[in-house]
Amino acid sequence: MSEKKETKAFLNVGIDLGTSRSAISASNGGRHWVESYVGWPKDFIARKVLGKAVLFGEEALENRLSLDIYRPLEHGVIKNGSARSEAAVKELIHYLVQLAQGTDTHEGIRAVVGVPAESFKINKVAIKHAVADFADAIMVVSEPFSVAYGVDALNNAMVVDIGAGTMDFCIMHGTMPTDEDQKTILTAGDHIDQQLQSMIHERYPAADFTLNMVRRFKEQYSFVGQSSSPVIVDIPVEGRPTAHDITAEMRRACESILPGMVETMLELIAGFDPEFQKKVRNNIILAGGGCQIRGLREHLETILKEYGPCNVRKIDDPLFGGADGALALAADMPDAYWEKS
Ligand SMILES: Nc1ncnc2c1ncn2[C@@H]1O[C@H](COP(=O)(O)OP(=O)(O)OP(=O)(O)O)[C@@H](O)[C@H]1O
Ligand SMILES: [Mg+2]
Numbered sequence: 001m002s003e004k005k006e007t008k009a010f011l012n013v014g015i016d017l018g019t020s021r022s023a024i025s026a027s028n029g030g031r032h033w034v035e036s037y038v039g040w041p042k043d044f045i046a047r048k049v050l051g052k053a054v055l056f057g058e059e060a061l062e063n064r065l066s067l068d069i070y071r072p073l074e075h076g077v078i079k080n081g082s083a084r085s086e087a088a089v090k091e092l093i094h095y096l097v098q099l100a101q102g103t104d105t106h107e108g109i110r111a112v113v114g115v116p117a118e119s120f121k122i123n124k125v126a127i128k129h130a131v132a133d134f135a136d137a138i139m140v141v142s143e144p145f146s147v148a149y150g151v152d153a154l155n156n157a158m159v160v161d162i163g164a165g166t167m168d169f170c171i172m173h174g175t176m177p178t179d180e181d182q183k184t185i186l187t188a189g190d191h192i193d194q195q196l197q198s199m200i201h202e203r204y205p206a207a208d209f210t211l212n213m214v215r216r217f218k219e220q221y222s223f224v225g226q227s228s229s230p231v232i233v234d235i236p237v238e239g240r241p242t243a244h245d246i247t248a249e250m251r252r253a254c255e256s257i258l259p260g261m262v263e264t265m266l267e268l269i270a271g272f273d274p275e276f277q278k279k280v281r282n283n284i285i286l287a288g289g290g291c292q293i294r295g296l297r298e299h300l301e302t303i304l305k306e307y308g309p310c311n312v313r314k315i316d317d318p319l320f321g322g323a324d325g326a327l328a329l330a331a332d333m334p335d336a337y338w339e340k341s
Helices: 044-050 057-062 083-101 117-122 124-132 143-150 189-203 211-221 247-255 258-270 274-281 296-307 321-332
Strands: 011-016 021-026 031-035 038-041 067-070 109-115 137-142 155-162 167-173 182-185 232-237 240-245 284-287 312-314
Touching (some): 011 143, 011 321, 021 083, 021 321, 031 057, 031 083, 038 044, 057 067, 067 083, 083 109, 083 124, 109 117, 109 143, 109 321, 117 124, 117 143, 117 167, 124 137, 137 321, 143 155, 155 258, 155 274, 167 258, 189 211, 189 247, 211 247, 258 274, 258 296, 284 296
Parallel strands (some): 011 109, 109 137, 284 312
Antiparallel strands (some): 011 021, 021 031, 155 167, 232 240
């Protein structure tokens, strides 16, 4: 008797395509993420040494000298709309779908892809093309909307997604959000890294460090407001690991995103129906990797309270919040909304 694998119903997947990290959540329970790097071997020798046609995430970064390496999104959109970056998006999505699929067989795959709000406006068609080969039905949504869906904040709420390339804001008022309900600013995680890099360089000219190291310092010690303890990091000086106090720099760099953030939040709330502004102020949700900055939630609440009562909370899982929301959308979406690929 020939063994035949049982074919199961559709596999639903929710994908969060991000500038720095991309994640997938699937209806079979699979959850995976990868740093958004894609690298192709530079030549025949590199291909032979690496033994692979394409590398992703950490592995791509580790072998970057042998690779043409791409981080396909910049400032929330596909870089220059370039063909290579589009190919990188496609490879990244293919990789995530394969991870989620595992060895299961399915009748087909339905994918909801959450992308930065700007990318949603500019690259929707390119993203659909990128997914079309791996999915039978597709929907592209903006990332803050998928986050809102995942936490059931569909009415009188505001989601602020603090990513690497962009900070995306979205007001929810009981319907699908339109362009007017969304705003994007470019001061987010990458901006903090650049600020911190130049501040450390200014104070310690002999310190030898990379932007990558600065990002890791931030991810470990980020804070706004009062610090509970000094931030001391090891940075080599003339090859010798040396302790450096970067407390003040860390605070200033992290706080550099606050003015634009508060201004945009107030602007969006002010544009909302006056009778509902209070409700929105009481239902603000922070998402994305940047929501983990210590003291940020409390700081925002303090500032916004000057305008009336307010409540700011963080989503439980910044890494998978967008992907989980996209998966929930995939599960609930009526057939008419899907685009067949
Ligand atoms: N504990 C932390 N404190 C501060 N920032 C952090 C922390 N952890 C991660 N980040 C930052 O969050 C950002 C990544 O967040 P996220 O994964 O949501 O972004 P993304 O979706 O890849 O980017 P975008 O939404 O701009 O496309 C990076 O700048 C990262 O350094
Ligand atoms: Mg994101």
